[in-house]
């Protein structure tokens with residue numbers, strides 16, 4: 001009953017070549033990790049080690065790292081395509097996507113010494129860079145109010161505070177951590193005084209406690225407690241006090257990349273639903289003949305297509321070094337909704353079988369729902385469009 005989707009079931013938009021070799025290569029790997037693999041991981045609350053290792057060894061996770069550091073030096077769109085194919089296959093890129101979007105912070109703002117030290121290992125798959133600590137339990141989306149403090153003492157920073165939802169920290173070698181280095185009441189703007197530290201988790205002997213959080217999907221996420229954690233000053237990324245800007249300028253890449261995942265989910269649901277709707281006969285007819293089944297799938301397809309176009313536009317602008325906040329945010333909004341509506345249509349089409357775990361649809365449906373909350377919630381995206389694109393007043 002392990003139904004997989006094949007490439008021929010849903011063709012891509014003919015906008016020219018869109019990394020067909022990469023798509024085929026990623027699909028070949030994903031074919032070795034079918035629904036049963038992901039179901040077992042979730043049941044056992046395990047991380048997708050084998051899948052991530054194979055993807056790293058094949059070079060796909062180093063796709064965005066420049067060639068001089070051992071990567072493939074491909075554009076952001078290639079990263080999107082890799083993540084999309086993982087999701088279209090029924091898998092989940094949550095196990096490994098952070099590496100792609102965090103790379104930009106190190107590339108754009110890290111020192112040459114930091115790049116030489118870490119990027120070749122990340123590209124080769126010997127160093128995992130999958131953890132990203134920004135969100136805190138008491139301040140949530142209001143990032144500038146975060147309370148984790150790093151105080152410089154000689155050649156090290158001493159970190160105290162707490163993070164939440166730090167996904168994959170227990171499975172990562174490196175973590176980027178956003179901390180306050182200058183107290184809020186001593187800075188001119190609330191966005192000042194924050195810094196990005198690169199924490200080498202392999203070197204941590206004390207001062208950091210991790211507690212796993214059980215979630216509705218297998219996301220391998222954690223709560224982190226810092227109690228005099230020492231981080232060498234050489235692990236500061238860029239300039240002290242500029243961290244908020246560094247994180248912010250990585251956000252567009254993150255939004256575009258995760259849009260790829262959601263587009264993959266939408267394709268997965270639409271392909272499965274339309275196929276099943278044509279095959280399942282009830283009352284003497286295929287259920288797909290009924291407009292109550294057919295139209296939600298058709299509508300989801302239209303939504304997917306629109307989201308796909310905007311995601312491609314956002315990636316193209318990003319690559320050209322042009323402003324892309326509007327497109328990246330719009331892509332994330334539309335892709336998350338396309339995935340969710342496609343998931344809803346798929347659930348309804350499969351009827352009772354949608355609830356059977358071995359069909360994988362309920363697992364993918366649960367995953368699709370979370371995209372409207374993380375990595376950024378829909379309201380924050382709408383606030384961006386309302387305020388920055390349409391010039392309406394700020395709510396915060």
Ligand SMILES: Cc1cc2nc3c(=O)[nH]c(=O)nc-3n(C[C@H](O)[C@H](O)[C@H](O)COP(=O)(O)OP(=O)(O)OC[C@H]3O[C@@H](n4cnc5c(N)ncnc54)[C@H](O)[C@@H]3O)c2cc1C
Nearest residue numbers: 132133134135140141165166167219374375377379380395
């Ligand atoms: C599975 C999972 C994995 C995650 N992984 C990571 C990770 O690896 N690293 C990391 O740093 N974080 C991670 N996060 C955190 C995620 O980025 C946050 O959950 C998300 O940004 C929302 O923050 P919050 O949960 O604190 O919600 P809150 O900020 O408490 O907001 C709650 C709700 O209120 C809305 N809201 C708040 N203010 C306004 C306003 N002014 N106008 C309109 N609506 C508003 C929000 O949009 C949201 O819907 C993860 C979260 C999840 C669920």
